[in-house]
Amino acid sequence: PEELRKIWVGWHDTGAPMRQKYVRFIELQNIGAKELGYKDTGELWRAGYDMTPAEFSVELERAWTQLQPLYDELFTYVRTRLIAKYGKAAERADGKIPAQLLGNMWAQEWGNIYDIVAPTDPKLAQYKPVNLEEALKKQIAAKDPAAAAAFASGTDLTSDAGQDAKTAAGKAMVRYGESFFTSLGFPALPATFWERSQFIHPRDRDVVCHASAWDLDSVDDLRVKMCIEVNDDYFTTVHHELGHNFYQRAYNKQPFLFRGGANDGFHEAIGDAVALSITPSYLKALGLSESEPPAEADIPLQLRTALDKIAFLPFALALDKWRWGVFSGEIKPADYNKAWWELRGKYQKVAPPVDRSETDFDAGAKMHVPANVPYARYYLARIYQFQFYKAMCDASGYKGPLNRCSFFASKPAGDKLAKMLEAGQSQPWQQTLKEMTGSDHLDAQAMADYFAPLYEWLKMQNAKK
Numbered sequence: 001p002e003e004l005r006k007i008w009v010g011w012h013d014t015g016a017p018m019r020q021k022y023v024r025f026i027e028l029q030n031i032g033a034k035e036l037g038y039k040d041t042g043e044l045w046r047a048g049y050d051m052t053p054a055e056f057s058v059e060l061e062r063a064w065t066q067l068q069p070l071y072d073e074l075f076t077y078v079r080t081r082l083i084a085k086y087g088k089a090a091e092r093a094d095g096k097i098p099a100q101l102l103g104n105m106w107a108q109e110w111g112n113i114y115d116i117v118a119p120t121d122p123k124l125a126q127y128k129p130v131n132l133e134e135a136l137k138k139q140i141a142a143k144d145p146a147a148a149a150a151f152a153s154g155t156d157l158t159s160d161a162g163q164d165a166k167t168a169a170g171k172a173m174v175r176y177g178e179s180f181f182t183s184l185g186f187p188a189l190p191a192t193f194w195e196r197s198q199f200i201h202p203r204d205r206d207v208v209c210h211a212s213a214w215d216l217d218s219v220d221d222l223r224v225k226m227c228i229e230v231n232d233d234y235f236t237t238v239h240h241e242l243g244h245n246f247y248q249r250a251y252n253k254q255p256f257l258f259r260g261g262a263n264d265g266f267h268e269a270i271g272d273a274v275a276l277s278i279t280p281s282y283l284k285a286l287g288l289s290e291s292e293p294p295a296e297a298d299i300p301l302q303l304r305t306a307l308d309k310i311a312f313l314p315f316a317l318a319l320d321k322w323r324w325g326v327f328s329g330e331i332k333p334a335d336y337n338k339a340w341w342e343l344r345g346k347y348q349k350v351a352p353p354v355d356r357s358e359t360d361f362d363a364g365a366k367m368h369v370p371a372n373v374p375y376a377r378y379y380l381a382r383i384y385q386f387q388f389y390k391a392m393c394d395a396s397g398y399k400g401p402l403n404r405c406s407f408f409a410s411k412p413a414g415d416k417l418a419k420m421l422e423a424g425q426s427q428p429w430q431q432t433l434k435e436m437t438g439s440d441h442l443d444a445q446a447m448a449d450y451f452a453p454l455y456e457w458l459k460m461q462n463a464k465k
């Protein structure tokens with residue numbers, strides 16, 4: 001904990017020098033927003049959702065109340081396990097978790113501490129999530145001799161041959177994502193995608209590795225820009241990025257101004273909805289895992305997923321609530337840091353590891369704040385993806401617990417998805433959502449259903465102590 005505290009403090013020191021500039025930055029943006037007819041930039045940000053900014057805020061809160069009981073159980077369970085590991089260093093009188101202990105600089109996704117909080121019951125502990133990294137390397141090397149050298153010991157990855165091998169391995173990763181979409185009936189990616197994308201970190205220059213998907217001509221010059229490594233994280237990321245690319249191409253028949261996501265949350269949710277289909281049975285079908293584990297093995301897998309997906313929601317909500325308050329003036333510059341920790345304490349129930357003051361600027365240590373990227377879209381996407389996933393599972397004819405559904409190779413699911421994607425921004429998102437899911441609003445019920453087995457298990461664990 002001591003070392004984590006030092007790292008946390010070091011990282012957050014990067015915020016302080018931005019503080020005064022950020023105050024001015026907010027003023028300037030608000031001048032622009034007012035000229036466009038908005039009260040402030042926070043209202044401008046919330047204006048893209050076919051409802052009033054006030055209604056939009058209410059929507060987000062409503063969805064949160066649907067998931068809060070699950071978050072509370074997850075939180076209590078994780079806190080108990082952290083105290084068991086770290087003792088006093090993890091225990092605060094106010095019941096909050098010290099933010100440096102959650103495996104992520106912003107405590108926004110907790111999957112990295114899975115090993116600390118994994119079930120100890122030997123019956124469950126035997127089910128380790130599949131080691132995808134190993135399985136992927138083995139399969140890619142076997143199928144693609146050009147890529148095999150990327151994993152062989154002794155290969156100089158900076159040589160021409162090494163670079164080629166790394167590129168081949170990166171492309172093989174993207175092929176997994178592409179094949180999911182083609183299994184649903186979508187046409188394959190164009191040849192230019194494979195020629196023009198950046199798949200690996202080039203050896204001769206510095207690049208932004210943050211994965212992104214591009215649509216250069218608003219027709220079919222699709223590309224990704226990534227620095228792919230062969231591992232679990234990138235396996236999910238390629239599905240996420242291709243979700244953007246397949247969306248971009250699907251709406252290319254729309255008039256130019258309608259070539260966009262139904263709202264920005266939709267765009268982020270497509271690939272993730274598809275990636276939810278990466279179930280143990282899907283991995284077995286691909287030959288990436290040998291056996292399909294029994295139903296009880298769902299708990300470790302669900303816990304691992306919830307540490308990322310559920311823990312993220314209160315962070316995302318707190319982040320943009322803070323910015324809306326900053327833009328509106330409700331949060332004064334003199335209280336930036338106090339308000340930041342009040343919101344994070346209220347929603348996430350996390351606390352900074354050391355006392356903070358108004359000489360600090362902890363929000364500034366999160367990339368999306370200085371880079372000024374709105375965050376509500378990620379919150380929406382986390383919830384929409386389960387709505388989309390359920391709709392495609394239903395369309396595929398799947399019956400059974402939602403978390404075990406994979407709609408791989410289902411044409412009816414693909415048709416449903418294609419229809420939603422092709423609509424682009426041509427109608428209010430509520431209508432597009434209704435055609436897809438039967439509901440015209442953000443609804444966390446599908447997400448709650450997905451995690452229902454975990455929720456029951458967590459309640460039992462928390463009742464034990």
Ligand SMILES: [Zn+2]
Nearest residue numbers: 240244267268
């Ligand atoms: Zn994205």
